Amino acid sequence: MTAADWNSPLHALRGHLDVPANKARTRHAAIEVAPVPALLRLPLSLYGRRRAEPCVSVGQHVQRGDIVARGAAALDAAVHATTSGSIRAVAEAPLPCIELEADGDDAAADPEPLPDWRERSRPELLTRLAEAGLTGLGGAGFPSAAKLAAAAGIELLIINAAECEPMLTADERLLTERAGEVMDGISILAHLTSARQVVIAIEDDKPEAIAAVRAALEDHPFRLAVIPRRYPSGSERQLVQILTGREIRSGRLPVDLGILCHNAASARAVSRAVIHGEALTERIVTVTGAALLRPGNLSVRLGTPVGDLLTARGLDQTRLAGIRLGGPLTGRTVTDLREPVGKTHAGLLAAGLEELAPAGTELPCIRCGACAEVCPASLLPQELHRQARAADLDALMALNLQDCIECGACAWVCPSRIPLVEDYRLGKAALAAEAARQAAAEHARMRHERRQRRLEEERRATESAREARLSRVDAALARAKAARHDRQPGS
Numbered sequence: 001m002t003a004a005d006w007n008s009p010l011h012a013l014r015g016h017l018d019v020p021a022n023k024a025r026t027r028h029a030a031i032e033v034a035p036v037p038a039l040l041r042l043p044l045s046l047y048g049r050r051r052a053e054p055c056v057s058v059g060q061h062v063q064r065g066d067i068v069a070r071g072a073a074a075l076d077a078a079v080h081a082t083t084s085g086s087i088r089a090v091a092e093a094p095l096p097c098i099e100l101e102a103d104g105d106d107a108a109a110d111p112e113p114l115p116d117w118r119e120r121s122r123p124e125l126l127t128r129l130a131e132a133g134l135t136g137l138g139g140a141g142f143p144s145a146a147k148l149a150a151a152a153g154i155e156l157l158i159i160n161a162a163e164c165e166p167m168l169t170a171d172e173r174l175l176t177e178r179a180g181e182v183m184d185g186i187s188i189l190a191h192l193t194s195a196r197q198v199v200i201a202i203e204d205d206k207p208e209a210i211a212a213v214r215a216a217l218e219d220h221p222f223r224l225a226v227i228p229r230r231y232p233s234g235s236e237r238q239l240v241q242i243l244t245g246r247e248i249r250s251g252r253l254p255v256d257l258g259i260l261c262h263n264a265a266s267a268r269a270v271s272r273a274v275i276h277g278e279a280l281t282e283r284i285v286t287v288t289g290a291a292l293l294r295p296g297n298l299s300v301r302l303g304t305p306v307g308d309l310l311t312a313r314g315l316d317q318t319r320l321a322g323i324r325l326g327g328p329l330t331g332r333t334v335t336d337l338r339e340p341v342g343k344t345h346a347g348l349l350a351a352g353l354e355e356l357a358p359a360g361t362e363l364p365c366i367r368c369g370a371c372a373e374v375c376p377a378s379l380l381p382q383e384l385h386r387q388a389r390a391a392d393l394d395a396l397m398a399l400n401l402q403d404c405i406e407c408g409a410c411a412w413v414c415p416s417r418i419p420l421v422e423d424y425r426l427g428k429a430a431l432a433a434e435a436a437r438q439a440a441a442e443h444a445r446m447r448h449e450r451r452q453r454r455l456e457e458e459r460r461a462t463e464s465a466r467e468a469r470l471s472r473v474d475a476a477l478a479r480a481k482a483a484r485h486d487r488q489p490g491s
């Protein structure tokens, strides 16, 4: 242990999966630059169910780094052109996106660096991150600026470099080759959050990256925690538990405990956005799998179609069992090769049979309990599966489906080959749709009540105006009568 090492005891994960790391193919492959494709698809979907609205028109010429779409909220991450070219269309398939036809020049907008970032205000820096299109690059893709806005004066900033997912080595190579840039980004994050302590967590099977981080730490007050390789140690809640022993209860976030987690690649993107003034237009992706002739770690332009990337690295159809965006456990099966690489995709797999969860005909659940044993979130996966199939939303809520981190450990061990995570994703989508329906109904009810109140107030105002008018008429009649009486002879 050196002076810079994390000096608190590490804690064990509740449930975990022993799965081979399977990283040898790309672990030592230096980062290469992927070719810019002829046509890019810039996704419009933002965090959750929201989407950005285009602010360019078809035919318009753009440069790399120009904003092409924005969300409605001030701290939403903007969407950028990732090369120069002309806008071909706003499309809905294979997903809502802006199609950008590259002109081959790859001309970039002038960067606006902020080398004096320490002198800049917090709102100015947060706006810079939102304008540069920053989202978390390791998980759900929450906008970085919004996450940081809610995290001032925290106890602990955790930089997540665990990269526990098998086959993925993008963060490992980033730290090995560009630790200095990651440290610069961490310095900015520490400044923005006023964090009392900063720790970089990395699994113990990455000696090169650990050595690079140790060397870079000499100029910084941050700590390094080398944690045991254990899937899914890189999941936010699990990492907090390993480092602090503290559990994040259902419905709460790390920030409720004064803790913020940020991925290592996101930290580097912060440094590029602030110090170099660059928008997020590329990310490092591990492109690998038994069906790929030239696996590697590639700096890929966001919006590059999966098919272009696989072709560039030599796809062997005879060995291909499945294509996944993300890792073998948490990734998503790709069915349309036009799908683009997005901000949260750390991996693209052209996997052979042996690299995916055991597939085959799904059998009924035999209630063996293997899934519950490996669940790191202490859930009951078989019950969640049953209720998700029954679409019983109340039961899914009661079983805390929202706490499922979609790590895929349960599906990996299931002897009945049940695609459990797919069930959970559908269940979560149904819960989100129900929540949206209830919010809309509540909104309509409040609007109705407001309208009723307004009508009642208008009725009362009309009534009191009528009464006032009648009183004025009565008073006038009384005055007229009194005047007539005064004018009568003898009065």
Ligand code: SF4
Binding pocket: 364, 365, 366, 367, 368, 369, 370, 371, 372, 381, 382, 385, 410, 413, 414, 415, 416, 417, 418
């Ligand atoms: S591992 Fe599969 S078969 Fe066993 S209890 Fe869980 S869902 Fe059922």
Ligand code: SF4
Binding pocket: 371, 374, 375, 376, 377, 378, 379, 380, 381, 384, 403, 404, 405, 406, 407, 408, 409, 410, 411, 420, 421, 424
């Ligand atoms: S996918 Fe969800 S239910 Fe399955 S093991 Fe992971 S956290 Fe538990």
